[in-house]
Amino acid sequence: MFDTLSRQPDDPLLALIGLFRADPRPGKVDLGVGVYRDEAGRTPIFRAVKAAEKRLVETQPTKAYVGPEGDALFLERLWALTAGEAAGGLASTGVQTPGGSGALRLAADLMARMGVRRIWLGLPSWPNHAAIFKAAGVDVATYPFFDVPSQSVLFDRMEEALSGAAPGDAVLLHASCHNPTGAALSSAQWVAVSGLIAGRGLLPLVDIAYQGYGRGLDADAAGLRGLLAKVPEAFVAVSCSKSFGLYRERTGAIFATASSADSALTVRSNLVGLARTSYSMPPDHGAAVVATILGDDALKADWMAELEEMRGRIVSIRERLAKGLARRWQVLTAVAGQEGMFSLLPLEETDVMRLRAEHGIYMPGSGRINIAGLKSAEVDDVIAKFLNL
Ligand SMILES: Cc1ncc(COP(=O)(O)O)c(C=O)c1O
Incomplete structure (x- = not known):
C-alpha cells in the first residue's frame, strides 16, 4: 500500500536549517530561523519559565x-x-x-x-x-x-x-x-x-x-x-x-x-x-x-520585563537595519516601523542565493528575514554585504 504514496518535498525552512548547520564559515548569519534569538545567538528560556518549572517539579501532585x-x-x-x-x-x-x-x-x-x-x-x-x-x-x-x-x-x-x-x-x-x-x-x-x-x-x-x-x-x-x-x-x-x-x-x-x-x-x-x-x-x-x-504577580512582572527587553532588542536592530538598507533601498525605511521578528525584503532569489553563497547569510528564497537572528555586533557588517549585492 505504501507504493500508492508519493514522496513529499521537505519544508524549505527546515531544509534551510540543515544548510546553515552544514556551513563551516565562522561568520555565518542565520536570518531564516523562526524563533527569537538573543545577543549571544541563543533562544533563551525565560527566567520566569525556569522559576515556574522548578515550582511545578516541587509541587505537582500527579501526572494523571x-x-x-x-x-x-x-x-x-x-x-x-x-x-x-x-x-x-x-x-x-x-x-x-x-x-x-x-x-x-x-x-x-x-x-x-x-x-x-x-x-x-x-x-x-x-x-x-x-x-x-x-x-x-x-x-x-x-x-x-x-x-x-x-x-x-x-x-x-x-x-x-x-x-x-x-x-x-x-x-x-x-x-x-x-x-x-x-x-x-x-x-x-x-x-x-x-x-x-x-x-x-x-x-x-x-x-x-x-x-x-x-x-x-x-x-x-x-x-x-x-x-x-x-x-x-x-x-x-x-x-x-x-x-x-x-x-x-x-x-x-x-x-x-x-x-x-x-x-x-x-x-x-x-x-x-x-x-x-x-x-x-x-x-x-x-x-x-x-x-x-x-x-503570580512577581513571576508575571519578571516575564513581562524580559519580554520587553526582547522587544527592545528587536526594535533597536530594526532601526539600525532600516537606516542602513535605506541607503540602497529607500523603501526599506519601512522596516523600522514594522513589528515583530519578521520583514519581507524586496530581493530577487538570485540575491538571496548570492548572500548565502558569498557571505554565509541565510534566509529563505522569499526574502523573509528574522530580525532577531541578528546580533547587534553583526548589523553593520550584514548591511554592508546587502549594499554590495
Ligand atoms: C503566524 C503564526 N501563527 C501560528 C504559529 C504557530 O505556532 P506554534 O504552533 O509553534 O505555537 C506560528 C509559528 O510560527 C506563526 O508564525
Missing part, C-alpha cells in the same frame, strides 16, 4: 490526565491576557491546544463541521495557514495584504476583496507582528475591517502568535480586542510558543466568542469532541508553566 479541554486556570488567565479588560464580559469559551498550530487546526476542523465553505487569507501569510485549512477540507481564498516592492499594506484592495466574500465565509487576520511581513494595520484600519466583517456577516479568526514582540502586550492585542467588541462570533488562536518561549512544549489555545453563553458551550463541546478524535488531550507542561506565571 488533564482532559481534552486542558487546564481551566491556564485558559482563564491566557484569555485575560489576550482579550484584556473585556475578557469577562464576552460570552466566550476556550480549549487548550498543542501550540498555535493545534489551535488553528481545531478551528479549521470546527469550520468544516459548521459548513464554512472558505476562509480568506491575506497574501502573503504564514505558509502553514493555507496548508492547515486545506487539510481540514476548508477552501482557501486570498485577499491582497502586502506589496513587497513598496513595503506597504494594500488596505484598499484588502477591503475590496473582502467586500466580495459571501456571508458565512471566514477571514483570517494576524493580530500583530505579521508573519512574514511585519506589517501592521493602523487603528483606523482595524476599525474599518472590523466594521466590514461585522457588516457582511463574516466569521473572523484572529491568529495571535507574537503578543508582546511588536508594540507591547496590550498594544499587540488592541486591534483584536476592538474587533471582538464588534462581531457576534469570532475565533482567536493563541500561541504561547514565542510570547513565553515555550516552542517545544506545544502550548496554545483556541478561544471562541459567541452570541450567548449557551452558544459558547455548544462550541466548546464540539471543540472538545474534535480534540478527542485528534490528539485526545493537549500536553500539560507548558500550560501549567503559563498558568503559574500569570497567576
